[in-house]
Amino acid sequence: MTDSNPATAPRRQKVQAAEVGTDILTGLAELAPATSLSRLAEHLGMPASKVHRYLQALIASGFAEQDAQTNYYGLGPAALFVGLAALGRLDVVKLATPYLAQLRDELNETCFLAVWGNRGPAVVHVEQAIRAVTLVTQVGSVLPLLNSSTGLVCNAFLPDAETAALREEELRLPAAPSPAALAATMSELQRNHIQAVHGSLMAGVNALSAPLFAGGQRLAGVITVVGAAPGFMAESDGEAARRLLEVAEAISTRMGAQFPR
Structure with a gap:
C-alpha cells in the first residue's frame, strides 16, 4: 500500500x-x-x-x-572528511595517535597509520616530522600492496581473500616481484614482523612498517616510519626498527592482542 x-x-x-x-x-x-x-x-x-x-x-x-x-x-x-570522522571512532586510530606522536618525536621522522580500504592500505593519520618533506604520507593516500612496506605488511597478515585480487593485479605490473621473491619476503615478514623498503616508491626515500593486531590476532592497521636517505636508512635490525616494534606491541596490547614477537 x-x-x-x-x-x-x-x-x-x-x-x-x-x-x-x-x-x-x-x-x-x-x-x-x-x-x-x-x-x-x-x-x-x-x-x-x-x-x-x-x-x-x-x-x-x-x-x-x-x-x-x-x-x-x-x-x-x-x-574524505566524513570518512575520516568515522575512522576516528575506531580504536586503532584513537590508540595509535599518541604513540605515533611520541615515535615521531624520538626519531624525528614522519610516522603514519594506515588501515585496509577497498583499494589497498589507506593512510588515515600522519605525524609529520618538522624537517621532512611530505611524500606519500598525506591522509587519504592509498599505497600499493607489493611496492610499499605498508602494503607488504597487509599482504602478509590479512586473509588471502581480502588481498588476492589486488595482489594478482599488481603482480602483472612490469616492476612486480617474482612469486618466489614475494613468497620469501612474506615468510621473513611473518617471522620478524618488520618490513623495510628502500626507494621503492620514490628514489632516496626509505620506510619501515610493522603490523598492529587486535583481538583474535586480526590485522587492525599498519604503522610506518618514512624518511629520506642518508638520514634514515630503514635498517630492519636498527634502532628505529626496534622502537617501531615496541610501539606496535604496545598498541596491539592495548587492543587486546598478543604481539607475536
Whole structure:
C-alpha cells in the first residue's frame, strides 16, 4: 500500500534523492580512485544522465570532484572528511595517535597509520616530522600492496581473500616481484614482523612498517616510519626498527592482542 498523501510527497522525494546520492557516493568509493561517468552509471545500473545530474550536486557540496584533465570523477574533500570522522571512532586510530606522536618525536621522522580500504592500505593519520618533506604520507593516500612496506605488511597478515585480487593485479605490473621473491619476503615478514623498503616508491626515500593486531590476532592497521636517505636508512635490525616494534606491541596490547614477537 502506498502513501498517496500529497503533503508527504516532498519528504518522500527528499528521501529518494538522498538514497540515490548515497548510492552514487558508494559507487565512487567502490571504483576509487577515479572513474568515468559511463563506467559509474553502468556500475550503478542507472542512466548516465541521472548520474551526471546527481554528480553535479555532489560536486557543488564537495562530496565529489571531477579531474579537469581526464574528466573522471572521484570522491571529494567533504567525503574524505566524513570518512575520516568515522575512522576516528575506531580504536586503532584513537590508540595509535599518541604513540605515533611520541615515535615521531624520538626519531624525528614522519610516522603514519594506515588501515585496509577497498583499494589497498589507506593512510588515515600522519605525524609529520618538522624537517621532512611530505611524500606519500598525506591522509587519504592509498599505497600499493607489493611496492610499499605498508602494503607488504597487509599482504602478509590479512586473509588471502581480502588481498588476492589486488595482489594478482599488481603482480602483472612490469616492476612486480617474482612469486618466489614475494613468497620469501612474506615468510621473513611473518617471522620478524618488520618490513623495510628502500626507494621503492620514490628514489632516496626509505620506510619501515610493522603490523598492529587486535583481538583474535586480526590485522587492525599498519604503522610506518618514512624518511629520506642518508638520514634514515630503514635498517630492519636498527634502532628505529626496534622502537617501531615496541610501539606496535604496545598498541596491539592495548587492543587486546598478543604481539607475536
